[in-house]
Amino acid sequence: MAAKTLWRSLTMTATLCAALLLPLPARAAPARSVSPVTLPNVTLVNQDGQRVQLPTLVDPAKPALVQFVFTTCQAICPVLATSFANLQKSLGKAGEQTTLLSVSLDPDNDTPKIGRAWLKRFHAHGNWQFLTGSLADVTQVTKAFQAFTEDKMTHAPLTFLWSPHEKAWVRLSGFVSNAELLAEYRQAVAP
Amino acid sequence: MTGRAWTTAAVMALLAGCSPRQTTTAAVTPVVAPQAATAVNPALALGKQLYRTGIGASGQPVKARIKGDLAEGAAIACANCHLRSGFGAQEGAQVAPPIAADTLFQPVKLKFHGVEVQNGAPRRPAYTPQTLLTALRTGVDAAGKPLADGMPRFELTDAEAAALVAYLQSLSAEASPGVEAKSVHLATVVSDDVPAADREAMLFALRKLVALKNGQAELYDVNPHDRSARMANVMLEGATDVASKRLSLAVWALHGPRASWPQQLAAYAKAEPVFALVGGIVAGSWQPVAAFAEEEGLPTLLPFAELPDAATPGWYTLYASDGVAQEGAGIAHFLLGDALLTQPPAVWQLEGELPAAVQRGFASAWQDGGKPAVAPVQLTADGLAAQVDRALAAKPQTLLLWSGTETAAILTQLAAHPNRPERVFIASGLQGDALLTLPETARPWLYVAWPWRLPEKEPPLAAGIGTWMAAPPAQVGERRYRIASMAYAAGLVLNNALMEVRSKYTRDHLMDVVGMQKDLQPPSWPRLSFGPGQRLASKGCYIVQMAAGTSLKLEAKSAWLTH
Numbered sequence: 053m054a055a056k057t058l059w060r061s062l063t064m065t066a067t068l069c070a071a072l073l074l075p076l077p078a079r080a081a082p083a084r085s086v087s088p089v090t091l092p093n094v095t096l097v098n099q100d101g102q103r104v105q106l107p108t109l110v111d112p113a114k115p116a117l118v119q120f121v122f123t124t125c126q127a128i129c130p131v132l133a134t135s136f137a138n139l140q141k142s143l144g145k146a147g148e149q150t151t152l153l154s155v156s157l158d159p160d161n162d163t164p165k166i167g168r169a170w171l172k173r174f175h176a177h178g179n180w181q182f183l184t185g186s187l188a189d190v191t192q193v194t195k196a197f198q199a200f201t202e203d204k205m206t207h208a209p210l211t212f213l214w215s216p217h218e219k220a221w222v223r224l225s226g227f228v229s230n231a232e233l234l235a236e237y238r239q240a241v242a243p
Numbered sequence: 244m245t246g247r248a249w250t251t252a253a254v255m256a257l258l259a260g261c262s263p264r265q266t267t268t269a270a271v272t273p274v275v276a277p278q279a280a281t282a283v284n285p286a287l288a289l290g291k292q293l294y295r296t297g298i299g300a301s302g303q304p305v306k307a308r309i310k311g312d313l314a315e316g317a318a319i320a321c322a323n324c325h326l327r328s329g330f331g332a333q334e335g336a337q338v339a340p341p342i343a344a345d346t347l348f349q350p351v352k353l354k355f356h357g358v359e360v361q362n363g364a365p366r367r368p369a370y371t372p373q374t375l376l377t378a379l380r381t382g383v384d385a386a387g388k389p390l391a392d393g394m395p396r397f398e399l400t401d402a403e404a405a406a407l408v409a410y411l412q413s414l415s416a417e418a419s420p421g422v423e424a425k426s427v428h429l430a431t432v433v434s435d436d437v438p439a440a441d442r443e444a445m446l447f448a449l450r451k452l453v454a455l456k457n458g459q460a461e462l463y464d465v466n467p468h469d470r471s472a473r474m475a476n477v478m479l480e481g482a483t484d485v486a487s488k489r490l491s492l493a494v495w496a497l498h499g500p501r502a503s504w505p506q507q508l509a510a511y512a513k514a515e516p517v518f519a520l521v522g523g524i525v526a527g528s529w530q531p532v533a534a535f536a537e538e539e540g541l542p543t544l545l546p547f548a549e550l551p552d553a554a555t556p557g558w559y560t561l562y563a564s565d566g567v568a569q570e571g572a573g574i575a576h577f578l579l580g581d582a583l584l585t586q587p588p589a590v591w592q593l594e595g596e597l598p599a600a601v602q603r604g605f606a607s608a609w610q611d612g613g614k615p616a617v618a619p620v621q622l623t624a625d626g627l628a629a630q631v632d633r634a635l636a637a638k639p640q641t642l643l644l645w646s647g648t649e650t651a652a653i654l655t656q657l658a659a660h661p662n663r664p665e666r667v668f669i670a671s672g673l674q675g676d677a678l679l680t681l682p683e684t685a686r687p688w689l690y691v692a693w694p695w696r697l698p699e700k701e702p703p704l705a706a707g708i709g710t711w712m713a714a715p716p717a718q719v720g721e722r723r724y725r726i727a728s729m730a731y732a733a734g735l736v737l738n739n740a741l742m743e744v745r746s747k748y749t750r751d752h753l754m755d756v757v758g759m760q761k762d763l764q765p766p767s768w769p770r771l772s773f774g775p776g777q778r779l780a781s782k783g784c785y786i787v788q789m790a791a792g793t794s795l796k797l798e799a800k801s802a803w804l805t806h
Binding site for chain 1: 309310311312313314317318319322323324332334336337339392393611612613758759760761762770772774775776777781782783802803805806
């Protein structure tokens, strides 16, 4: 890389970082978009140590939700997981049957045992699974969802909802309240 | 990462520690009371508990609303986002601003293109205890603006609110020991029962780190306007004092019985206060040093610990791995997914702390995988051949052999025996340099746990690590290559962290930024990864087979196994 270009990119990075150090303005709703996602045919490992093929976990006729998390993340992931917990609670019986997938961004650290403890922390039950695997396989999944970041430390709060109604993955970017997620869920199941 | 990219990262890290300009210290004026006062002040103790754990005065989790939704306890503890030091963090685009005493109770000035606007109204006035309380409860800041969505709106009793405000007034108000305007003092711990050559390998590499950093600091002090200095200034975003800081390295040599180590460590810490411990090597368990570090709140980065103490709860010691126990776990992970295993493996365990640790790692992972415990056959070095003969009567199909210097003799004996197991698994960490001379006859059925990067993927010595060793690896040996790379990795982690603390030199902040660090790929490990509260930077291992000969040629029989 030419010295000048390197210099310029460093300057830009610095300015960007300085700008980012300002607190973010409060946002009312998460940004919503519809993503074309093809689930990669990777085998992941769930909280019970069972090897599961990712595409088999999502029934196209039913809603399913995906979040990318890691268990030692303290700022973003507990808030994301809380939104899954709240959704399960609000939906009652339907909540138990809804597929919720928390996919680890830190598979080296997040063993099935650690995933199990993490699910327990959020009172997960029913069909909420914690998925880990090899870093390469997890990367395939994050790339398929356009949620890949170079490092887990730069990840963003994202929730994906498979909408049988729209036959597509709805991408919710940002923190999502229970009311917002419930509304999305209902829209996904009821035409 | 390619060798080249890795080199760039390392150079950038080192370079950035070298630009001058201003020299500021982290001496921040205490607003109310230093943190040490929490021990005697019940309000501060409650504040600290709320801040770190989200547990209220009643012992129950505190509740809060995030975007109107209920959340509680550990999930909403302040330290999660703002970190233990309170200096804040950025995770992706999510920013948790600093809330340490020196920021919360000062106005936040407007910034234009990253430069503070000196005149005019601030963006946010200094908090008073009252406005802070309002912000915590309602999410409206001192300027009357709403805080970010992710910030919980807390339901606190008056006593809890007062305690939390008092704690925030004291948070990170004092700089930690070991840092001066122009220097950062470090120490490394070595015990006198470590072979002299191992000790020297560690010290040689650490002294190289110090010499590199200090040489560059010197260079940039005399030439602050050259291109590298300007690059460093940009990377450091104004916190440039680290660039001209010199490192000093004290050697805390431990002598005599381990029971006396805590007193020796305390005496060293008192006589020459340091900011952090870096590297280090002792014979046996690292536990006494870790316990001391925990008590002192003293960061310890990547000691060469074959027997770390990661199972004991702690926060201040970051290990490179779980030592030899990680190899036992790796073998369990391999066998749990192994179709060839038709009967439970046999375990033969020699005496000593190291074989016992391998067995601990194996047993824990094996039973986590739902398998019944395997009772090891205990062997002693005296009359070993006869014991091996007896143990072979059971005709083990798969043998896990937790031995060190005895391995070659046992393998030779197995090779000649009709009941030789089909496969024998060993831990490389128990073999030392003798690994390369294990009998060739055994190698077709010998499987080795390998917690390092595969040799063909190692970056060339010219990429940097070469100069961190007193002699080339062929002369220093396998073990001392690993010791030198541990020191090298410790240097990288330390360098990155010193830049990331952004002139706020508290020990808690150092550990905070280490926990938020991105993955590194120094020599020896496929990847070191970090996370808040994570104790081990490398979590897996390969299972390999060794080619003939005395040079390190390995064939991976597994992926990098972490579970």
